[in-house]
Amino acid sequence: xxxxxxxxxxxAEARRSHFVALFTALAVGLHAVDVLLPSPxxxxxxxxxxxxxxxxxxxxxxxxAWTVTLGRIGIGSLLLGRLFSPGFFLSFSGGVCAVMLMCGxxxxxxxxxxxxxxxxxxxxxxxxxxxxxxxLLLVRHPDxxxxxxxxxxxxxxxxxxxxxxxxxxxxILRRHPAxxxxxx
Amino acid sequence: xxxVLTLLxxxxxxxxxxxxLFPASYDVRRSQILLGTVVEIDLxxxxxxxxxxxxxxxxxxxxxxxxLMSPINPxxxxxxxxxxxxxxxxxxETASVIAFGAELAQKSGGAxxxxxxxxxxxxxxxxxxxxxxxxxxxxxLLRDLGPGDVSLTDIGMAQRAPAVAVDLGGIAxxxxxxxxxxxxxxxxxxxxxxxxxxxxxxxxxxxxxxWRIGIQxxxxxxxxxxxxxxxxxxxxTSGDYxxxxxxxxxxxxxxxxxxxxxxxxxxxxxxxxxxxxxxxxVLATALFVLGPEKGFPLVESYHAxxxxxxxxxxxxxxxxxxxxxxx
Amino acid sequence: xxxxxxxxxxTLGDRLLLFVLLALILITLxxxxxxxxxxxxxxxxxxxxxxxxxxxxxxxxRFQGPLGESEIExxxxxxxxxxxxxxxxxxxxxxxxxxxGELIACVPNHLLLRIEGESASSHDLITR
Numbered sequence: 001x002x003x004x005x006x007x008x009x010x011x012a013e014a015r016r017s018h019f020v021a022l023f024t025a026l027a028v029g030l031h032a033v034d035v036l037l038p039s040p041x042x043x044x045x046x047x048x049x050x051x052x053x054x055x056x057x058x059x060x061x062x063x064x065a066w067t068v069t070l071g072r073i074g075i076g077s078l079l080l081g082r083l084f085s086p087g088f089f090l091s092f093s094g095g096v097c098a099v100m101l102m103c104g105x106x107x108x109x110x111x112x113x114x115x116x117x118x119x120x121x122x123x124x125x126x127x128x129x130x131x132x133x134x135x136l137l138l139v140r141h142p143d144x145x146x147x148x149x150x151x152x153x154x155x156x157x158x159x160x161x162x163x164x165x166x167x168x169x170x171x172i173l174r175r176h177p178a179x180x181x182x183x184x
Numbered sequence: 185x186x187x188v189l190t191l192l193x194x195x196x197x198x199x200x201x202x203x204x205l206f207p208a209s210y211d212v213r214r215s216q217i218l219l220g221t222v223v224e225i226d227l228x229x230x231x232x233x234x235x236x237x238x239x240x241x242x243x244x245x246x247x248x249x250x251x252l253m254s255p256i257n258p259x260x261x262x263x264x265x266x267x268x269x270x271x272x273x274x275x276x277e278t279a280s281v282i283a284f285g286a287e288l289a290q291k292s293g294g295a296x297x298x299x300x301x302x303x304x305x306x307x308x309x310x311x312x313x314x315x316x317x318x319x320x321x322x323x324x325l326l327r328d329l330g331p332g333d334v335s336l337t338d339i340g341m342a343q344r345a346p347a348v349a350v351d352l353g354g355i356a357x358x359x360x361x362x363x364x365x366x367x368x369x370x371x372x373x374x375x376x377x378x379x380x381x382x383x384x385x386x387x388x389x390x391x392x393x394x395w396r397i398g399i400q401x402x403x404x405x406x407x408x409x410x411x412x413x414x415x416x417x418x419x420x421t422s423g424d425y426x427x428x429x430x431x432x433x434x435x436x437x438x439x440x441x442x443x444x445x446x447x448x449x450x451x452x453x454x455x456x457x458x459x460x461x462x463x464x465x466v467l468a469t470a471l472f473v474l475g476p477e478k479g480f481p482l483v484e485s486y487h488a489x490x491x492x493x494x495x496x497x498x499x500x501x502x503x504x505x506x507x508x509x510x511x
Numbered sequence: 512x513x514x515x516x517x518x519x520x521x522t523l524g525d526r527l528l529l530f531v532l533l534a535l536i537l538i539t540l541x542x543x544x545x546x547x548x549x550x551x552x553x554x555x556x557x558x559x560x561x562x563x564x565x566x567x568x569x570x571x572x573r574f575q576g577p578l579g580e581s582e583i584e585x586x587x588x589x590x591x592x593x594x595x596x597x598x599x600x601x602x603x604x605x606x607x608x609x610x611x612g613e614l615i616a617c618v619p620n621h622l623l624l625r626i627e628g629e630s631a632s633s634h635d636l637i638t639r
Contacts, residue, residue, distance in 0.1 A: 109524065116517070117525030120532060149539040156532050160517065167520045215614065215623055216558045222616040222623060243558065312598040382639035390635075398632075400639035411634060421638040455638055 015178065020056060020064045027052035027072035028079065035080060046158045049076075050122050053099065054115050054166035059179060062103040069099045086138060090130045097129025098122040115170060119163025123155035212239050218246050219254075219357050221381030225364065229374035238371035242364040242378065249363055252278050253356040255301060255349075261342070266301060266349045271341035277359075279340050281462070285355050288466045289331040292482055296470040297442035298334035301349025306445075309438055314429040316436070322445035329442050353438075358420060358465025361385040365418075365461070378461075382426075385461040386416040394507065400425075402452035402493050409453070409499070410491060413507035418461035422468040423453035441473050450475035451492050457505065458488035476500040550611050550628035552590050554583065556621050566590065566609070566626065576620030583624060590624055592617060 031049040039045060049072050057065035073095050077083045082091075102122045105113060113121070131151060135144050173179045212235040215224040225242055227235050252275050255262045261278040274282070285298040302325045306317045328345035335343055344350050357380050364378045365385040375388040377395070386395060394415055398408035402425050412419060424447070428437035441448040454472045458464035467488055471479035476492055480502045483490045489505035501508065521529070554562035554574060561574055569586045571593070579596035589609035592602045595617055602617035611628035 112522065112524035113528065114520065114522040114525050116521050117528045120525070120528055124532065149536050152532065152536050152539070156529075156536065160529075163525075164517050164520065213627075214558065215555065215625060217616060217618055217621050217623060220618055222614060222618075224614075310599075377636060379636050382637065384636055384638055395636075396634050398634035398637040400637055408634065408637070419638050423639060426639060 016060055016064070019178075020060060020067055023052045023056045023064070024068045024071040024075070027068050028076050031072055031076040032080065035076075044154050047123060047126060047162060050098065050119065050126070050158075050162045051166045051169065053102070053122065054119055054162065055169055055173070057102060057106065057118070058115060058166075058170050059173065062107070065099055065103055069095045089133055089137065093133035094126040094130040097132075098125040101125035114163075115167040116160065116163030119166060120156065120159035123159030123162070124152065127151035127155045210235055212236055214239055214243070216243050218243070219250050219360055219380055221357075223364075223381070224379045225368070225376065226379075227368055227371070227374055227376035227387065229371060229376075231372070234371050235374065238368050238374070242367045245363050245367045246360045246380070249277070249356065249360040253281065253352045253359075255351055255353075262350050262352055265342055265344060269344065269346050271337045271343045274342045276340075279336055279342060281352060281355055281359050282334060282342050282350075283336050284462065285352070285466065286332070286335050288470060289333075291485070292470040292474065293478075294330045294442050295473040295479075296354065296466055297329060297331075298350055298352065298355070299329055299344060299348030300353070300440055300442060301351035302347070303329075303440050303442075303445050304351055304353070304438070305349065307436065307440075309429050309436060310427065314431065314436070316431045317445065326443075326445050329445075354422075354469035355462060355466050357381070357383050358418070358460070358462035361418065361461035361465075380461075383418075383420045383461055383465055385418045386414070389416045399455050399491065400453070403497075408511055409493070410511070411509045412455075412457065412491075413509070414457065417457065417459045418464045419455060419457045420461060420464035420468045421453060421455040422472045424451070425453070439469065439472050448473040449495060451494055452497070454479075454490060454492040456483060456488055456490045458486065463488060476502075550588075550609075550626050552585060553623075553625045553627055555623040555625065574622060576617070576622050578620045581617060581620050581622050590626070591615070592622075592624065595620055595622075 027049040030052065034045050034048045037046070052072070053065050053069050056068045073092055077088045077091065082088045099122070102118050102125065105121055106118055131144065131148060209228055209230060210232040211226065211228050212232070213224070213226045215222055223243070223246055225239050227239055229235050251257055252261050254260050255266070257263060261274040265272050265274065282298060285296070288296045289298060303322070306315065306321060306325065308315050325347060328347035333345040333348045334350050337343055361378050361380050361383050362385060365387050368374060368376060368378070368387045375390060377387065378385045382400070384397065389395070394413040397412045397414060397419055399410050399412065399421060400423065401407040401409040402423050422439055424435065424437035424439060428435050430436070437447045439448050440446065451472050454468045456464040456468040456471060458467060463486060467483050467486060467490070471483060471490055471492060474482065475494065480490065483502055484504060490502045491505055491508065492500050494500065550566050551563055552566050553560055556574070556576065562572060566585065566588045571582060571584050573580045573582045576596070581592055581596065582594040584591055584593045589607045591607040592615060595602050597617055597619035602615055602622070605615045608615055608624065608626055611626050612632055613626050615624040616622070
């Protein structure tokens with residue numbers, strides 16, 4: 001059968017790419033909110049955009065998660081004028097580490113963790129990646145690692161929050177017919 | 185697999201770009217005993233091996249100047265000058281230091297003097313057996329002292345008056361710091377400092393903020409009297425507390441008043457901020473002898489500024505001194 | 512209420528992970544408090560390093576200088592010169608150093624004791 005508008009697999013594919021694009025756009029928006037939100041500590045961010053990465057990961061898998069994250073970082077830093085600034089590299093390495101950890105764990109232990117656990121892993125990956133890059137490129141001082149426990153604590157808080165929200169969102173989305181046949 | 189490779193490639197490209205835009209910074213910090221004190225050099229820059237080479241070269245430069253101007257080294261210009269009363273051909277750098285010192289001797293009305301060698305030797309404050317010089321002993325040594333006692337002839341030879349011995353103590357250290365700063369500056373995009381026992385010269389300015397320099401409190405060891413915020417240049421302190429001996433309860437320090445041959449009595453400590461360390465060094469010595477009323481106009485005439493503590497403990501600052509904070 | 516909603520949504524793996532993370536943070540948190548005591552003592556002579564060790568390594572050491580042997584003592588996180596062949600014994604009078612950036616110099620015997628480490632001082636340098 002040739003491809004036609006009613007071809008169910010082509011339709012599903014089109015729907016997927018539309019939603020991934022939408023998630024990316026929402027992630028950029030949340031990222032902007034996150035950056036602009038007043039923060040008690042200069043390095044503390046909630047990482048709200050990770051909610052969309054989690055949703056994409058649970059609905060559509062690895063590839064969608066990468067697209068949302070990398071798209072969000074690229075477009076987000078363009079919009080906020082931080083492309084290739086030190087903050088961008090921290091954000092980039094944090095994002096890459098987070099998605100690697102989330103996708104990797106989900107691939108090898110698909111049933112063990114729910115969105116909240118994966119979210120925690122993502123947050124831990126994010127702060128670890130950032131600290132590693134900061135140590136490699138900005139301040140090669142062992143005292144930098146003293147920050148790690150505090151960053152982990154922050155990751156724990158934001159990971160729980162984002163995971164909770166993502167779980168709720170996934171629950172609602174799965175009830176909707178547009179996502180009825182998606183995995184997860 | 186291809187996606188992983190692409191990502192890795194992206195990461196490497198990003199890292200390379202980062203290195204280009206924000207080069208890594210290294211810090212080389214070394215100290216060595218030279219000029220009768222501890223010389224500390226601290227240099228920051230992007231190229232570690234170049235920093236190391238520059239710091240070594242700067243220490244070698246200071247050692248070279250010490251060899252030219254130390255009164256102890258028998259082959260130095262200063263030692264040779266003290267062995268003859270005839271005009272003597274000296275190294276052009278020694279000549280330029282003497283020329284500058286002679287100018288300041290003139291401008292300070294004799295408060296700064298290049299010919300204090302015999303006075304210092306008589307007191308022998310740094311030896312094992314310091315000696316309280318009497319007026320009778322000092323009188324013949326004071327005879328030739330004063331502006332012009334050490335000078336350059338028309339053809340640039342150095343000459344001293346018969347009754348004096350040349351001592352470049354209040355000037356050579358500053359000159360050495362200036363030379364070390366010049367050597368370090370040649371290493372490209374660097375910043376740092378040269379600290380020769382409290383005579384400080386800056387290599388460029390700090391990229392993040394102003395330099396914060398504490399002035400040692402003259403009577404409370406380890407305490408800071410005030411803090412100077414400086415962009416660059418040099419800062420030198422002369423104090424009566426660094427090298428002194430007590431003879432019968434009286435404090436005798438190494439900063440002599442050329443008019444009496446005795447340790448100068450007006451000040452406890454003097455700090456001068458100037459463009460160069462040699463200028464600051466000489467001005468600090470002169471100001472220590474002159475005191476604030478006569479000394480500040482001299483300091484101002486060289487576009488320098490100063491902070492001093494008089495013998496009664498009162499703090500004075502010259503009108504142009506800025507960036508002082510008190511603890 | 513919100514906590515129990517959160518708890519209910521977590522899988523067994525999620526809960527385990529949360530506990531592991533919490534434990535990790537609790538174990539490592541004390542590390543953040545120990546401040547700047549990673550200082551090292553350096554003993555140098557004419558630009559060459561004769562001795563370099565953490566200030567926590569207590570003991571007495573002798574170093575040969577042009578005038579003879581100087582003895583240094585490292586104890587209770589500080590260092591001082593206890594005997595020196597130099598004429599004025601100024602280096603002994605300088606007492607004890609314990610903080611990064613501090614130094615004792617024995618100019619006659621060409622010996623330099625210096626503490627290396629991140630300085631907590633609010634000044635870059637001191638002019639004296």
